[in-house]
Amino acid sequence: MNFEEFKNCGLRRSLDILSGKWKPLILSCLFEEDKVRFVELWRQMPRVSKKVLSEQLKQLEENDIIQRIEVYNFPPEVYYTLTDRARKLGPILNALHNWGNDLNP
């Protein structure tokens, strides 16, 4: 395998997108609640700064996993929701979650 093939390997790309300290938790929240406001999401995370959470959300947005929706109310509201591409991950992440739960502590 050369470096180009390595970069394009599907498994490598998937894991690269999903890896990040808070990403599993962000995804769990969004699969549970459909659309979530930034502050709600932040409250569900233990010990994470708003700056770090924003960065992880931005990476997920760039990878077309979540969508940022601005609603021009007063005050304006920002929601996050999963993209169609991410929804296809549902059963896979569920299986990974169960596999992880079967591990010894």
Next chain:
Amino acid sequence: MNFEEFKNCGLRRSLDILSGKWKPLILSCLFEEDKVRFVELWRQMPRVSKKVLSEQLKQLEENDIIQRIEVYNFPPEVYYTLTDRARKLGPILNALHNWGNDLNP
């Protein structure tokens, strides 16, 4: 969710185990070939030092994903193979691989 629950979240634990630059490729090789010698594995990786490869293998071994088998021939041989726990990941990693391949380049 408190920090203890976060640490024990199955999805977080799974992704934590699988995340690592060379781990997807190591797993792909081992799912293809059943048991592989260190040098064979190393030759299949592009641009990785033996030191880094050893470290990633050691982490996978500590997480009970791969098993290191020493055969006391002369010269002695070292093989790596997947554990039963890892084999259960087969269909999941396959689905992740396909999902990753469907992404735009």
